[in-house]
């Protein structure tokens with residue numbers, strides 16, 4: 001005790017004795033030794049320590065802070081004693097701290113690092129023993145040690161805070177608050193790690209992709225076993241079985257009866273002929289491949305689509321008839337969900353000629369003209385796209401719609417009363433968007449934009465779609481002020497933003513801001 005604990009040490013890393021309290025305690029005869037015959041069993045050791053705890057905690061004398069009790073076990077080999085000392089200290093430490101005490105475990109080879117020098121090992125004593133004493137404010141460092149799990153550290157620090165309430169200086173209060181913060185973060189870490197991993201997990205999407213590619217939902221119109229499905233979809237039954245079991249956790253299929261599998265309501269959306277089918281969308285691998293190039297967009301601000309696929313998006317799909325048809329089938333089937341609620345808004349004209357620019361195959365016009373029998377329209381899109389429109393054959397609408405194949409970036413647009421840009425401008429960076437708007441301004445005195453108005457903060461789906469637009473085509477989602485600025489640059493004024501509860505998109509009503517031909521602000 002005198003030669004090590006109550007003496008300075010060259011490796012300690014600070015001046016003073018290894019234990020700042022011990023010299024005084026020894027001098028005043030306040031170090032009490034208790035022996036414990038380990039052959040008497042662990043229960044006896046617990047009893048000794050509980051009585052040490054109660055005795056020290058109950059000592060409210062002025063001398064209490066200088067008392068130490070050292071419990072020295074003996075009677076069994078050292079390595080067994082060390083195991084005992086460690087486990088008893090682990091189990092009782094918290095109750096000692098709760099009582100305002102510290103309980104330390106000392107033994108040969110204890111590698112616990114000193115506070116001021118990690119090479120110094122203050123708990124490495126020549127024989128195994130346990131030491132108990134009153135807690136001092138400087139013990140914070142031991143309670144906040146990085147190897148203590150967060151929840152335990154929070155408990156210990158809570159006791160410390162209660163015991164020294166109102167007695168700590170500013171610096172100590174700050175250190176305590178920092179330690180609590182670290183412990184809270186450590187408690188949060190595992191659940192946050194789980195949450196982040198699930199956000200980064202591509203597996204659920206890949207399971208749906210596999211089901212869509214294989215056409216599993218089509219074959220589950222009646223329940224089938226993995227073996228029966230295997231022959232129909234061309235994948236080994238054992239793998240199918242695993243995929244179906246994973247898909248069951250996504251609530252698209254369910255097992256039974258027997259070894260058969262059946263579709264759940266969500267799973268029917270993966271079947272080809274379900275209205276609003278998602279099969280083609282999920283079978284397409286482009287979206288997945290696109291995100292592999294995301295870092296190119298992050299580093300350059302440019303779309304990664306041409307890097308990943310070799311050409312800009314509209315060029316590539318326009319050159320591939322199958323892709324073009326699939327894209328527009330998808331746009332068409334999404335139109336109901338995206339546009340139908342917005343058609344109740346009082347912004348749509350009831351008469352006159354509407355020019356739907358970048359109108360695809362005419363999904364919006366079909367809905368709009370269906371509701372307004374006096375309205376006429378021109379559908380403008382790339383020639384290959386308007387060629388896919390079924391509107392000219394529509395039994396009720398064909399005589400009210402004209403088609404115009406044109407490039408909205410370079411060609412003059414047909415004139416009308418109201419121009420419409422639906423889900424178009426978010427595909428383009430500001431410069432090109434201004435060109436498109438300028439062309440619309442030359443075509444009609446009023447403009448309705450159907451697009452997303454991004455919230456300034458939050459708006460997870462909007463923010464993620466913003467990055468999809470960047471990656472796919474260099475486009476962006478815009479906030480209300482972003483829209484005002486863009487429109488202003490093309491000679492329009494934003495006159496109103498019309499929203500429908502629950503709708504992802506809004507209708508922006510725009511009027512001409514300055515007379516004369518459109519273009520950049522004069």
Ligand SMILES: C[S@@+](CC[C@H](N)C(=O)[O-])C[C@H]1O[C@@H](n2cnc3c(N)ncnc32)[C@H](O)[C@@H]1O
Pocket residue numbers: 314331332335357358359360361363364380381382385406407408409421422423424427
């Ligand atoms: C996201 S889609 C929207 C289609 C339609 N407005 C809708 O909401 O269903 C974008 C449209 O812009 C068209 N587009 C792209 N580049 C174009 C261009 N240079 N000239 C005309 N249309 C173009 C595409 O062919 C496509 O139909």
